[in-house]
Amino acid sequence: MYRKNLFISLLIIAVALFTLMLPFLLSDRAAITYFPDNPRIRFTKSDTHLSIMTDEQLLHLSVQSQTIETNQLIQNFSLLYRNNRLIAILNHWQRNTNQLISARDARIRSGFYNALTVHQAELxxxxxxxxxxxxxxxxxxxxASGRHAFRHPKTPDEANQLSSHTRQIDLERKQLLGRAAAHYHFSPDHYRIVSLDMLTDESKTRIFPFFNEKTVERIVGQLWEGLYKNFIRGIQLTEGQSESPLGSTVPLLLIADDHMLVIIESSDHHLIMLKQNFT
Incomplete structure (x- = not known):
């Protein structure tokens, strides 16, 4: 009888705790999901900024989103790369607001840093x-000292640093493309090839010139949704084997008239290819 009463008491406590936690569980909204556009959603700010805090030896990533009217949800989702390899992920969202400020710090090391952000609002x-x-x-x-950073070189030494990083990243991307073409049996000559960091609000209609602006918005939104679901949550190598996305390369986008291939190399040098159909 004692055990039975104890079991019932524990069950009641567990149910009560679950009930208290339920709103938090239901509010968990980590994924990027594409929804069709509405002209009422208008961004007034969408900004990503990198800086260094030399006293703390930290690299600081700050992201801001703002819309004209309050939306049911605003989300900042950022990928932070160093020398073409993913080192951190920022995923921050908030309900019933028109602005969102997000931040993430990483330990400073010398190198070429690149932060890519998709700002999403839902109405x-x-x-x-x-x-x-x-x-x-x-x-x-x-x-190399970790106490100096720049975007645009102002001295010959800075120009040499930028050139060295650019050459190394370009070489790695060419080698990755060659490996992927041999492994998956496709010809790179049949595609327009850009890296994800080249895809911006200003360049996307040039990267996808054969579609109207509305279709391009859908393609880009579905690309980020696919990257999140098939890559950021864990790289699925086999049915029972997955790998963390940290350490993986900036995705290469291979664009044809009716589809796009996305090529990524994991930290353990596994090749991953995703396909997105445009129709």
Whole structure:
């Protein structure tokens, strides 16, 4: 009888705790999800900024989003790369607001840093959900001492540092493309090839010139949704084996008229290829 009463008491406590936690569980909204656009969603700010805090020896990533009117949700989702390899992920969201400020720190090391952000706002009208994405990014070259950083070189030494990082990253991307082409049996000559960090709000209509602006918005939104679901949550190598996305390369986008291939190399040098159909 004692055990039975103890079991019932523990069950009641567990149910009560779950009930208290339920709102938090239901409010967990980590994924990037594409929704069709609505003209009422208008961003007034979408900004990504990198800086160094020399006293603390930290690299500081700050992200801001702001819209004209309050939305049901605003989300900042950023990927931070160093020398073409993912070192940190920032995923911050808030409900019923028109602005969101997010931040993430990482230990300073010398190298070429690049932060890519998708800013997303959701608007619910009756039973319909609408969305809009804006892209922003920033880059920073940190010197070997870790106490100096620049974006645009002002001295011959800074120009040499930038050139060295650029050459190394370009070489790694060419080698990755060659490995992927041999492994997956495709010809790179059949594609327009850009890296994810080249995809910006200003460049996306040039990268996808064969579609109207509305279709380009959908393609880019679905690209980020696919990256999150198939990559950021964990790289699925086999049915029972996955790998952390940290340490993976900046995705390469191979664009054809009716589809796009996304090529990534994991930290353990596994090749991953995703395919996105445009229709």
């Amino acid at each position: 619910h009208i009756n039973s319909d959900i609408y969305g809009k994405e804006r892209l922003s990014q920033d880059y920073l070259i940190v010197s």
